[in-house]
Amino acid sequence: MMEMPIEKQIENAVQTLRAGDLVVFPTETVYGLGADATNANAIAKIFALKNRPSFNPLIVHVASRSMAEELVEFNSVADRLAEKFWAGALTLVLPKKKNCPIPAIASAGLDTLAIRVPAHPIAHKLLTKFGKPIVAPSANISGKISPTEYSHISFKNIPILHGEKCEIGLESTVIDATCELPTILRHGFITEEEVIKTVGELGVVGGKIKSPGMMQKHYSPTLPVRLNITEPKADEAFLAFGNNSYCDAKYVLNLSPSGDLIEAAANLFSMLHELDKPTDFSAIAVMPIPDVGIGKAINDRLMRASV
Ligand code: TXA
Ligand code: MG
Numbered sequence: 682m683m684e685m686p687i688e689k690q691i692e693n694a695v696q697t698l699r700a701g702d703l704v705v706f707p708t709e710t711v712y713g714l715g716a717d718a719t720n721a722n723a724i725a726k727i728f729a730l731k732n733r734p735s736f737n738p739l740i741v742h743v744a745s746r747s748m749a750e751e752l753v754e755f756n757s758v759a760d761r762l763a764e765k766f767w768a769g770a771l772t773l774v775l776p777k778k779k780n781c782p783i784p785a786i787a788s789a790g791l792d793t794l795a796i797r798v799p800a801h802p803i804a805h806k807l808l809t810k811f812g813k814p815i816v817a818p819s820a821n822i823s824g825k826i827s828p829t830e831y832s833h834i835s836f837k838n839i840p841i842l843h844g845e846k847c848e849i850g851l852e853s854t855v856i857d858a859t860c861e862l863p864t865i866l867r868h869g870f871i872t873e874e875e876v877i878k879t880v881g882e883l884g885v886v887g888g889k890i891k892s893p894g895m896m897q898k899h900y901s902p903t904l905p906v907r908l909n910i911t912e913p914k915a916d917e918a919f920l921a922f923g924n925n926s927y928c929d930a931k932y933v934l935n936l937s938p939s940g941d942l943i944e945a946a947a948n949l950f951s952m953l954h955e956l957d958k959p960t961d962f963s964a965i966a967v968m969p970i971p972d973v974g975i976g977k978a979i980n981d982r983l984m985r986a987s988v
Contacts, residue, residue, distance in 0.1 A: 684843060687803065687842070687843070690840070690842050690843065691803065691806050691807050691810055691842065692810070693840060694706065694807055694840055694842055695807065695810045695811050697840055698715065698716065698717050698723075698811055698815065699717070699811075701716075701717060701720050701722055701723040701726075702716075702723065702726070702839075703715065703716050703723070703726055703727060703730065703839050704807075704839065704840050704841070704842065705820045705834055705836065705839055705840070705841040705842065706803060706804055706807050706817070706841075706842040706844075707801055707803050707804065707831075707842060707843075707844030707845070707847060708742075708799040708800075708801045708804045708817075708847065709769070709770060709799060709800050709801045709804075709847060709848050709849050710770050710799075710847060710849045710850070710851060710852050710853050710869070710870060711819045711820070711827040711828060711829050711847055711850070711851070711852055711950070712819065712820040712827075712828040712829070712831075712833070712834060712841075712844075712847065713742070713804070713815075713817030713818065713819060713820055714727055714730065714731065714817055714818055714819070714820040714836070714839070715742070715807075715815040715816065715817040716815065716816055716817070717811075717813060717815065717816075718741050718742075718783050718787055718813065718814035718815055718816040719782045719783060719784070719813055719814065720784075721784040721785075721786050721787075724739070724784065724786050724787050724816055725786060727739065727816065727817075727818060728786075730836060730839075731818060731821070731822055731823045732822055732823045733818065733823040734823065735786075735789060736789050737789060737823075738787065738788040738789040738791055738794075738795060739787050739788070739795070739816040739817070739818050740772050740795045740796070740797055740816065740817065740818065740853070740855075741783060741787065741794050741795065741796045741797075741814045741815070741816055742796075742797055742798070742799055742804065742808060742814060742815045742816070742817050743796060743797075743798055743808060743814050744798065744805060744808035744809045745798060746763055746767060746798065748798075748808075748814065749763070749796050749798065751778070751781075751782075752777065752778060752781050752782070752783060752794055752796060752814065753773075753775035753776060753777060753778060753781070753793075753794050753796055754775060754776045754777075754778055755775065756775075756858065758858050758861070758863050758880055759773050759775055759858040761879055761880055762856060762858060762863070762876070762879060762880065763798075765879045766871055766875075766879075767797070767798040768798040768799060768800035768805065769798070769799075769800045769853075769870075769871070770797075770800075770849055770852075770853040770854060770869055770870035770871055771797060771853055771854050771856065771869075771871050772795050772796065772797040772853045772854065772855045772856065772867075772869075773795070773796055773797070773856055773858045774793050774794070774795045774796075774855065774856065774857045774858060774859060774866065775793060775794060775796065775858055775859060776792060776793055776859055777792055777793060777794050781794070783814065783816075787816050793857075793859055795855060797853055801844065801847075801848075803842050803844050807842065819852060820834050820836065821833075821835075822835075824898065824899055824900075824901055825900070825901060826900050826901070826902060826950050826953050826954055826957070826986075827852060827900065827950050828950070828954075829846060829847040829850045829947075829950045829951050829954075830846045830847070830951055830954075831843050831844065833950075833951070833954050846947075846951070847947075848947065849870045849946065849947060850946055850947035850948065850949060850950055850951065851869060851870050851946040851947070851949060851950070851975070851978055851979070851982065852867065852869050852870075853867075853869045853870065853871070854867065854868060854869030854870060854871040854872075854876070854978070855867035855869065856876065860884060861884075862882055862883060862884030863876070863880055863883060863884060864883060864884045864885070864886045865883065865886070866886070867981075868977045868978035868981045869978050870946065870975060870978065872974045872975055872977065872978075873977060874974060897985060897988050898985060898988045899982075899985035899986070900950075900953070900982050900985050900986040901985075901986055902953050902954075902956065902957035902965060902986060903957055904918070904956070904957060904962060904963075904964055904965050905963075905964040905965070905987075906964065906965045906967060906983065906986045906987040907964050907965070907966045907967065907987065908967050908969075908983055908984070908987050909967070909968075909969045910966035910967060910968060910969075911928075911968060911969070912928070913928065913930045913966035914963070914964075914966070915930075915931070916961070916962060916963045917930065917962055917963055917964050917965065917966040918930070918932045918933075918934075918956045918960065918962040918964070918965050918966070919932065919933045919934075919965075919966050919967075919968075920933075920934055920935075920936065920952060920953070920956060920965055920966070920967045920968065921933055921934070921935040921936065921938075921968045922935065922936045922937060922940065922945055922968045922969070922970050923935075923937065923938070923939070923940035923968070924938070924940070925938075925968065930966075932956075932960070932962065934948075934952045934955060934956060936948045936949060936952060936970075936979075942970070942971065942973075942974055942975045942976045942979065943975060945970065945975075945976075945979060946975050946978065946979055949979055949982060949983075950982075953965070953986065967983055967987075970983070
């Protein structure tokens with residue numbers, strides 16, 4: 682069947698959102714499962730469909746900084762971060778404004794909101810045409826691997842805006858910018874080093890989990906995942922990084938043969954999806970990934986996939 686032109690798909694998606702239903706749309710990080718951020722019933726459908734714990738708050742997506750200003754209070758740190766990284770893969774956690782129209786269910790009752798301006802042209806057009814904020818978690822069942830390609834999305838009866846493979850392939854960096862010294866709540870495409878360059882200094886993340894979504898187990902393939910493996914067992918699938926020419930595993934995917942961490946991040950979820958198809962393998966063994974730059978976000982996801 683011929684696919685509808687994307688403009689028409691977006692128009693239909695806007696109607697769906699207005700009717701209080703869900704749509705899946707591509708962003709530069711991962712595909713999102715979107716709902717009208719001002720409609721509590723629509724938001725409840727996200728939690729139900731994803732089987733997402735109600736204490737895990739959602740990210741509010743907006744088309745522009747000015748749309749964000751209607752929802753949250755900015756401060757000088759947030760100003761600098763937004764100026765530098767929006768539109769893009771940065772999510773800022775900021776205090777909700779008094780008259781903020783986002784219902785409590787979106788932020789799981791917190792008095793803060795996580796907010797981002799996606800750079801993806803389809804996401805941007807959808808937000809602009811809809812004219813209102815859209816809440817969107819990654820478009821996967823809670824705890825599973827985030828979708829970075831159209832083919833990964835398994836929700837039935839939900840319209841999907843069809844984009845190319847997500848360019849970044851790893852979720853946004855989430856920063857708590859409510860205090861003077863911001864803290865990174867979730868490592869992502871924008872690295873700690875880049876954030877420090879912009880704000881000068883980071884605070885220390887305290888003992889209390891401030892980002893309720895950062896549960897230990899997450900991004901889980903069906904097969905067990907073993908980390909820091911250089912010599913996989915004969916019955917294991919192997920996820921390599923850099924030069925693995927010495928390895929004689931039967932099934933190998935390489936995140937980046939040249940050892941490029943950005944390429945590895947873009948391939949991570951799609952290769953985990955690929956390795957997780959029904960096979961006779963006993964586990965997925967993963968080579969060590971350098972823990973620098975975006976490598977920190979890759980190792981964070983792998984650690985959660987392995988527990
Ligand atoms: O790249 C992304 O961020 C993707 C695309 C679709 O935008 N979205 C995404 O959403 O990864 P989700 O729901 O999978 O992750 C949202 C994260 C969770 O770890 C959640 O706990 C945290 O953001 N979060 C949301 N609101 C928060 C808040 N008010 N305070 C602290 N953390 C918050
Ligand atoms: Mg997610």
